[in-house]
Amino acid sequence: EIVLTQSPATLSLSPGERATLSCRASQSVDIYLAWYQQKPGQAPRLLIYGASNRATGVPARFSGSGSGTDFTLTINSLEPEDFAVYHCQQRSHWPLTFGGGTKVEIK
Amino acid sequence: QVHLQESGPGLVKPSETLSLTCTVSGGSISSPSYYWGWIRQPPGKGLEWIGSFYYEGSIYYNPSLNSRVTISADTSKNQLSLKLWSVIAADTAMYYCARLPYGGQSHNYVDYWGQGTLVTVSS
Numbered sequence: 001e002i003v004l005t006q007s008p009a010t011l012s013l014s015p016g017e018r019a020t021l022s023c024r025a026s027q028s029v030d031i032y033l034a035w036y037q038q039k040p041g042q043a044p045r046l047l048i049y050g051a052s053n054r055a056t057g058v059p060a061r062f063s064g065s066g067s068g069t070d071f072t073l074t075i076n077s078l079e080p081e082d083f084a085v086y087h088c089q090q091r092s093h094w095p096l097t098f099g100g101g102t103k104v105e106i107k
Numbered sequence: 108q109v110h111l112q113e114s115g116p117g118l119v120k121p122s123e124t125l126s127l128t129c130t131v132s133g134g135s136i137s138s139p140s141y142y143w144g145w146i147r148q149p150p151g152k153g154l155e156w157i158g159s160f161y162y163e164g165s166i167y168y169n170p171s172l173n174s175r176v177t178i179s180a181d182t183s184k185n186q187l188s189l190k191l192w193s194v195i196a197a198d199t200a201m202y203y204c205a206r207l208p209y210g211g212q213s214h215n216y217v218d219y220w221g222q223g224t225l226v227t228v229s230s
Contacts, residue, residue, distance in 0.1 A: 001170070034216040043203055043220035044154065050212050087154055091215035095169040098154040 002026055004088050004099035012107040019075040021102045023088035028068045032092040035064055035073045038085045038101075047086075048073060078104070109134040111204040111221035118227050119198075125191040125226055129204030130184070137162050137182045142207040142215065145178060145189045147200040148223075155200075159207060160187060194228045201225050 003026040013019055023033065031051040036044035046055045048064035051071060061076040075082055083106050088099040115127035129143070136143050144159035158168040158178045166178050177190045191198060204221035208214055 032215075036217070043223055044217070045220075046216060046218055049216045053212060055218070089154070089216065094167055095171075096156040096159075096215060098156065100153040 001095050002029060002090050002093055002097050004090060004097055006086075006088060006099035006102045008102060009100070010103045010105060012105050013078055014107045015078050015080055017078055019073075019078055019082070019104050021073040021075075021086055021104070023066075023071040023073070023099050025069045025071075025090060029090040029092035031067050032090055033064075033066070033071050034089045034091070035062075036087045036089065037082075038087060040084075044087060075104070080106075109206060109219050111206065111219060113202060113204050113221045113224040115224060115226070117225060118229065119194050120230050121195055121228055122193055125189070125194050125198065125228075127189045127202055127204075127224060127226070129187040129189075129221060131187065131204075131206075132185070134206070135182075136160070136180055136185055136187060139163075139209065141209055142167075143180070143187045144205045144207055144217075145187075146203045146205050146217070146220075148203070149197070149200045157189065157191075157202075161209065196228050199226065199228045 005024045007022045033051050035048040038044040052064045063074045065072050085101045085103045087101050110132045112130045119125045142159040145157040148154050175192045179188045201223040203223045205217045206219040
C-alpha cells in the first residue's frame, strides 16, 4: 500500500501568517491526491482534489501543489477558522490511504 | 443535498461483531456516479479507509481488515452496512460513512461524510 507521511505533525502559527503543510508518498501517486480539513468534533471536509483543484466553496487562500511523491498545501493569511487538522489522501492505488495529519494550532 | 447517517451500538465487547448501518438520503446508493464507503478514525489518530461499495455489486476492502470485514448494501432501503468480526480494543474508533464520486476529477475522493458514530470496544 502507498504510505503518506505528513509533516510537520504540528504547526504553530499566528492568524495572518502563511501555513505550509507537506505530504510525501512512498511511491508516485501522479496528481491523485486530496487534502481535507477536520475541526474538533466534526467530520473531515474536502478542500483540494487532484493535487491543486479547490473543492466547491473553498476560499482562495487555500492552494495545493505537487505531483509524483511530494505535495504541499498552502494556506495564505490564516484566518481563525483555519486552525484545524489537515489530512492528505491518495486515490492512485487501492487501498485508498490517508496521511497521519498535521495540526495547525494557534501560536 | 445528500445526507449520510450512521447508526449502531456504541459499545461492543472484545471478540464480538461490530455492526453499523448508514442510511443515505438525498441520493441513491444505486447511482453509477458514486462509491459508498466506510472510513474510521481511532481517537486522536488519522483516518483509515475500510472499504467501498459500487452499485453493480463490486466491493473493495482494505487488505489490513479484509479477513474481518463485510460491507453490504440494501438498495430497497438505500442503506449501506458494515460488519467487523472479532473486534479488539484497537478497533475503537469513530466510524464514518462516506460518498466518493466515481469517474471525473473527483474520482475516489470523499465529497460527503456522515457525522460519524463512535464505537468503543470494551468488556
